[in-house]
Amino acid sequence: MGQNNKPTALIMIFGATGDLAKRKLFPSLYRLFKKDKLGDFAVIGVARRSLTNDEFQASVTKSVGSEEDSNGKKAEFVSKFHYHSHDVTDSDSYSSLNTLAKELDNTYHLNGNRIFYLAMAPEFFGTIAEHLKTDGLTDTHGFKRLVIEKPFGHDLESAKKLNSQIRTAFTEDEIYRIDHYLGKEMVQNIEVIRFANAIFEPLWNNRFISNIQITSSETLGVEERGRYYEKSGALRDMVQNHMLQMVSLLAMEPPISLTTDEVRSEKVRVFRALRPIKGNEVNEYFVRGQYGKGIIAENEVPGYREEDMVDPESNTETFVAGKLLIDNFRWAGVPFYIRTGKRMEVKTTKIVVEFKDIPMDLYNKQEGSVSPNLLVIHIQPEEGITLYLNAKKAGQHMNSTPVKLSYANKGIDGLNTPEAYEKLIYDCLRGDATNFTHWDDVALSWSFVDNISEVWENEKEKNFPNYESGSMGPKASDALLEKDGFFWWPVTNLDVEKC
Ligand SMILES: NC(=O)C1=CN([C@@H]2O[C@H](COP(=O)(O)OP(=O)(O)OC[C@H]3O[C@@H](n4cnc5c(N)ncnc54)[C@H](OP(=O)(O)O)[C@@H]3O)[C@@H](O)[C@H]2O)C=CC1
């Protein structure tokens, strides 16, 4: 891996005038710089519009505006940004980009290390990667790494095509496919909670766990992304990547060490064990929804079909719930339920691990049923874990009552934990690809999702819209669990801060 804690590199950001660069990439780089985690570096911003270096630097200054300055660090940081106006489909621009790259490499002593960050629409990914090779930008004596944003393809076939295009210029080890959920503090914590606690790992299997539920709900609608989302939907936008990645971390076997290869190969084995959903089973295992109008935070919001750039008769799902089965010794018979959607009641991502009931309930005979033990992992917005146990209810009788043991993660020194992008960019600079998705994950997760999307695309859902904005999704999502004798644990009541 050759990790260096203060890495040196030339970072080329393709799409440097776009939303992602301004909202996430520049602020994350600035935080790394402020924390003294970067060695020598320079940034080349690439986009079509014509900007001078001063204008580009002014936009970088603006995007780090809300970050605290310390001893003129901001000005020093921004001075390292350079702009190259360049249409990525225009072959001629790459040689001048290469000239600028070599110049900056010398000026800043960057040892030929290059990061190419593609923060652009995915249709350009393949072309850019090919040009980087043919025009000599990857021909460098240092390391070269490609950071590629989602979506990685639209289905298995397009993902394969894209992968073979980028593989002409980069080896698998040099490709860093971003899934920003893998940079979230509590998603990274799943492994530690599992593998560093003697009380969990022995119970982490089908003998003791009855089901696992993962909810990632959003209150936002589709915003300005109607054009993209119409072709994507929640299944491709959230399930193929973030939701399945969380499933793999929850279900993987303990790796023999924490190296990139070991962790990734255990994750891939989960995808290989994921039971494929056949065409005629899709509606039994998966539920789709589309939001209608409703009330969020006391404001009336429009339905999905009324959003900008959305077909008034759209068949696109903005909500997905599903039941996944993992066919291996550890998980046989344990359903993993997932649900994700836009315009739901709350913005939250939570994992609820529900343990099986004890064989005999001695304490609740007079007072209703026993409460199962739950382990709740709060991914966001609050970060932490809550363990729901049963203890004696105070008083004369021997009855039990649920109690909570809670840990709220306040981050380093009580400050907010670093943003996902900050961690992932730093990992990439250090050459640590553990928290990036491997091609095998991508291929296997697309092949799982393709079975479902094929059915949904060919069957128009007559009941859309089928959930009100501000609700927790369509009724069929509750029915999915009810038929197995379970229910969605209410994520709104599982707030770690209230424990
Ligand atoms: N925004 C977000 O929060 C997230 C974004 N992503 C992904 O990140 C990528 C970028 O998204 P986002 O920043 O929102 O997109 P934007 O539309 O905001 O930005 C696109 C950028 O690409 C540049 N661009 C477009 N066409 C060309 C071209 N032919 N040659 C050179 N530059 C070009 C644009 O600049 P100009 O017009 O000047 O050329 C602009 O800088 C996408 O893959 C998206 O799916 C992923 C997760 C979250």
Ligand SMILES: O=C1O[C@H](COP(=O)(O)O)[C@@H](O)[C@H](O)[C@H]1O
């Ligand atoms: O990748 C995506 O994720 C966001 C949700 O991310 P979060 O960190 O806010 O949970 C989602 O809004 C977007 O549609 C999707 O493309």
